[in-house]
Amino acid sequence: MNGFRFSAASAQIRQDGRIDVALAVADHPCPVATRFTRNFVRAAPVTLCANRATKRVAQAVLVNSGCANACTGEAGLAATQVTTAAVAKELGIGAELVLPASTGVIGKLLPSDKLVSIVPKLVASLNIGSGADFAQAICTTDKFTKIAEAKVGSAGSVLGIAKGAGMIQPNVGPLDPTTELHATMLVFLFTDVAASAAALDAALEKAVSASFNAISVDGDTSTNDTVIAMASGASGRTPAAEELAQAFTKVCEELAEAMVSDGEGTSHVAELWVRGLATDESARTVARTIANSLLVKTAMCGQDPNWGRWLAAAGRAGVPFDPALAEIRVGGVTIVKNGLGVSDDAEKQAQAFMRAPRYVVELELGAGLGVARYFMCDLGHEYVNVNADYRS
């Protein structure tokens, strides 16, 4: 992306020795917009990043995987200060221009000495590194890197890089101006258009609502969720607000769906449409409740169109509707009509769709015009494998 350089290296923070530190540096200080977890338990890098981002200007992003540096108190904060300061010094810029983010195990102090010792190499690699290297270094349990790109009208383009496979459930809402909740994820948007921090913020708000706000892997929200958007202005062109919002939305939707597809232990992704509730927000509440139902998720794993579980989950979301009006379709096949199962044949057809890695499930609940789209995934043995022994 014009105006940005990237690099990655191994600081031996991860036990497996893979690259675990990523750096992105803009050619000069840039307008920036951010979002952070609304979890009351926040990692040190979130605290420091949110603090620095209040100035709405930044030049570098320093990210590590393998250690969340969360629940590490004053020592954790100091470790993040030391590592970002080392990067700032090597780059010859102010430390307040370096935004940190971390992902990994909670409760483990960031080994700042290890990270500091590879900073010269990291900075020296900026001329040969790529966004792909950056994307690889921030992965934890991710099975693939998450990169998306889009044109911003004719003003330039945006590159999105993300990580996220577990502790994923966005739940947007204002806590204070700089801290809205986002999924268990790290997301970085780099654009070469010219845009003010306010313009970035407005575009990010729209993008996030349609994307990270509408997915769940496991319903858990991290201590480290961070979204950072920076505009280098290298293209020299300023997009219309709507163009920027559309580009951000396109990239964020693609990254969000990638996170669900890469959900820990996931074999199946459902694009869930919930229609016919009083408001869009009600529809989203129902969708989120279905998406996090263990019984729905295990039925998906079993490729079983056990629609009673979908309907029962919808019914416990606290949003009123008349089940006698409910209609459910899987892959376009209607399996429930007027609240009743249609036929064994219909369910067999639906079951065939559920063997696919990705399919569409639609609930029509007949209680209004509210609608929500949500991405969810199944829960199978591999999720247990990944998470029962994560630290050992």
Next chain:
Amino acid sequence: MNGFRFSAASAQIRQDGRIDVALAVADHPCPVATRFTRNFVRAAPVTLCANRATKRVAQAVLVNSGCANACTGEAGLAATQVTTAAVAKELGIGAELVLPASTGVIGKLLPSDKLVSIVPKLVASLNIGSGADFAQAICTTDKFTKIAEAKVGSAGSVLGIAKGAGMIQPNVGPLDPTTELHATMLVFLFTDVAASAAALDAALEKAVSASFNAISVDGDTSTNDTVIAMASGASGRTPAAEELAQAFTKVCEELAEAMVSDGEGTSHVAELWVRGLATDESARTVARTIANSLLVKTAMCGQDPNWGRWLAAAGRAGVPFDPALAEIRVGGVTIVKNGLGVSDDAEKQAQAFMRAPRYVVELELGAGLGVARYFMCDLGHEYVNVNADYRS
């Protein structure tokens, strides 16, 4: 229990041929108190039972497993009417005195002909049947029957019979006077004391808050949850209100913990204490969020004192606290103090406790005097086995 007779039989509703119909009959019409699921999707037996229970008098309870008769519309309601009418006729009592309950797969119509055909045998067996038979017949995925008994002061005693192993998360709150929410469970309390329906209702309310309202297996709430309490008055003695409440509470707590211990695929149960939030309700919200966190549940399965997950789950419950004040103990061993991990040694000691089938976890959050006790369980491969292929 004095004043009640029990029987059970197989109506071949279950594919495995085990007994699947249970009947309890009082010697004469009794005062009754009930609670039902607050799910907006309610099974036909819930609708009919709630309707009949508004009269606060009943003489018989007819329960089947193997088929929830939920999402079955008018035909489902008719099936429940037909089967309860058959029992009433055989007993020579009014149909409105027979309360139905069902548990099993959603979306399958109750095969009323099968059930009706065994009614004569069911009624004839009342002289030889027992509460244990009743308890066996109502089980679905339960690995053991759930029976508890307690003295009601010196006025008599109460016998509690329950089933429940999945779709378990109580969430009490008034919907209308006859319909408060309870876990994915069926619970029957038979007492021989003399008590009005109002007295039963008051005792049930207290009992339920401390028991079913404070457990979760999987966070899912059923379409069929039903609690029925009946008093035969056979002892001829009327207990004090507090005696009845204590006896009901003792029995319900025992049954509630049994449900979590028998949670589908569960190997470990944690008695979770959350202290130090603004109110008891806030503490319960935090406890429930922890109890339903997939990352906490899988860490329990892995016997891993991964306290960051407990704290992160607490932090996303929407209840404010300062993580820097947090203390966490497992089996009495302090693993987190002032928001920081204590030592690897402490975690190793905690891990030893987590190998046990049941242990205590305590969170002190330092933000008030609110306290909650909650029973939760782990999530492992067996949960996936049970639920990914439940219908096949």
